[in-house]
Amino acid sequence: MGILSRIGIALDSDLLKRFDRLIARQGYTNRSEAFRDLIRDRLVTEQIAAPDSTVVGTITLIYDHHAHGVSEKLTELQHAHHELVVSTSHAHLDHDSCLEVLIVHGKSARVTQFADRIIGLKGVQHGRLVMTVPARPVEPAHAIGHKHTHKH
Ligand code: NI
Numbered sequence: 001m002g003i004l005s006r007i008g009i010a011l012d013s014d015l016l017k018r019f020d021r022l023i024a025r026q027g028y029t030n031r032s033e034a035f036r037d038l039i040r041d042r043l044v045t046e047q048i049a050a051p052d053s054t055v056v057g058t059i060t061l062i063y064d065h066h067a068h069g070v071s072e073k074l075t076e077l078q079h080a081h082h083e084l085v086v087s088t089s090h091a092h093l094d095h096d097s098c099l100e101v102l103i104v105h106g107k108s109a110r111v112t113q114f115a116d117r118i119i120g121l122k123g124v125q126h127g128r129l130v131m132t133v134p135a136r137p138v139e140p141a142h143a144i145g146h147k148h149t150h151k152h
Pocket of ligand 1: 065091097
């Protein structure tokens with residue numbers, strides 16, 4: 001953290017009460033940290049909205065691997081955009097359902113486009129993209145995925 005600046009904010013007391021209830025439920029022990037997180041979240045939202053900003057994120061997918069060709073199409077799409085996919089993790093939930101999480105890294109617009117295509121595949125029941133921006137810029141795509149010490 002840099003140099004601290006103190007600010008005073010005038011707030012409607014009802015609004016403050018509601019805010020205090022919310023942050024108590026979330027486990028915050030002081031308002032300052034809650035305000036800092038709110039501000040950071042808003043700034044990240046702003047950065048993500050810029051198509052050229054570099055983001056990291058996850059795409060979470062639920063699909064039925066029996067659905068016609070969905071496994072093959074998922075693999076094909078991921079290979080076609082390998083520069084965006086840092087790693088993937090797969091869990092067989094039951095006989096039919098698969099949960100797959102892709103860790104993605106790249107320009108916001110490209111990551112969003114890729115996620116839209118993946119989530120829109122026939123056979124994918126539900127999918128969600130979550131993007132964030134690290135406080136410091138991260139290395140180019142793939143660098144993250146190749147830092148682990150375990151063998152693939
Ligand atoms: Ni599976």
